[in-house]
Amino acid sequence: MHPVENFAPRVLAWFDEHGRKSLPWQDDKSPYRVWISEIMLQQTQVTTVIPYYHKFMSSFPNVEALADAEQDEVLAHWSGLGYYARARNMHKAAKMLVDEFDSEFPQSVEGVCELPGIGRSTAAAILSISRDVQAAILDGNVKRVLARFHAVPVWPGEKKTENAMWELAEQYMPSERCGDYTQAMMDLGATLCTRSKPQCLLCPLESDCQGRLTQDPTQFPIRKPKKAAKPEKSIQLLVLMNQQSQLLLEKRPQTGIWGGLWSLPELASEESIVLHIEQRFATQVKTVTALLSFRHTFSHYHLDISPSRIQMQDTNLVMEGGKYQWFSLEQALQLGLPAPVRSILDSAK
DNA sequence: AAGGCGGGGTG
């Protein structure tokens, strides 16, 4: 990802021609008004925000008015916008600004970041737009523009990738017209370099855009890796007790799940215990007691386990080779057991 | 590094 010359001038020239310049928070770009707009616009689209912004500014025209308001009143103005921590943090920050900062915004990104609800990107937006400070934002729009421009091949949610994109964002931020540049990048992302159907032919960066060279620019930014919903399996595990209070364990094959461990005889969830056992071991079942079912989760799937305790009539079982063996409970607990099996046996003590 | 927070828009 090397930076490209002329990035900012091209973006700014496009902005002069096509950028948005009459949004409600753009005629008086005081830090307070920009701040409120930025908070409202976090994870929320412009058309949703506009009516809220008007009403809010009418009720709380400056930071003192906001600081003096009751929290209930502030939240009432936020009702329907969602992410209500934004409003609570904002109200708290207004009080901090009045009480501790003499009602003035700090001049640095680090300073503004001290205020609750304001992170690096929002701080940079406020300072660049309201005071032309040379600080870059990295919001969803900028991430999308940069990810496409450089065809960033990995998900930007990863820390390493995000750091690299911050680096790029700072490098492209010009030393002049910082506020216009911030607004321009957001406009580019919001109106041309949109999530779907980007209008590449109108884009000032089209000729150097790596994403444009690919089959489909919308494959950038790479989507968040889906954690494949873990599949669910269910089994029955059987605590087979003989007349000597011994229980039957089965040696698992070396490969596969629980390879080589001693486990309880397993039955598919839908199989009938009595039928299966009497057929398989040629013996009578005396009693069947359902034990508490529980879920065991592996890295790759959920296993719902329904254990049962079965009292056998006699012990003349027809064994298959040496893979079955009777153990006392004490002996069994000394063996290598799968965790859920150990758990079942522990609770049988 | 991952989850929670919310409501609305979009394909």
Place this chain on the structure above:
DNA sequence: CACCCAGCCTT
């Protein structure tokens, strides 16, 4: 329906 949006905070 899943996914995304002018993110930030907590764990």
